[in-house]
Amino acid sequence: THAAAQGYSDAGQLADVPHVVVVGGGIAGLSAATALAERGVKVHLVERESYLGGRVGGWDTTLEDGSPATMSRGFHAFFRQYYNLRNLLRRTDPGLSRLRPVDDYPLIDGDGRIDGFKGLPDTPPLNAFAFVKRSPTFRWKDLADLNGIAALPLMTVRVPKTFDELDTTPAAE
16 A cells, blocks of 8 residues: 555645536535535536436426426435435535434325334344335235345344445445
8 A cells, every 4th residue: 555645635726726527416426526626626517407416306397287296206315324415415504404304204105005114123124024014005925026035135234233334335246
């Protein structure tokens, strides 16, 4: 291992300040653009949509019957273990005061049936069995369609131990 040469603390101190283009205004693109800009790099962010946020973005639209609606895709719960996202949000909201805790995160299907996660055991596989037992949408017979070998690692998750063990492992691995 060789230590890097001492560099400038800010790219703005360079004779020729770097200019970069970040493609994509999702969480990863916004994180990259923020980190670079904070280090004095001139950043141009390019996004094909009319909104930022990528999969957590939202936009106004009109339904077929002409009524206005807000459209979104994705899971809009910023769980506490999403520490990278929470660190990005802290740059403009140090106390994360714009986030609001919720008692549950119910999922409602097209027939109005509700699956919730409040009150489930913390330990796998007990939490999975408890979820199936009370779920109006996921039935015991649906478990037969699961690939047990592929799902096995989910049964050994231990929080925070699993997060600590995998924190430096790339998603591709």
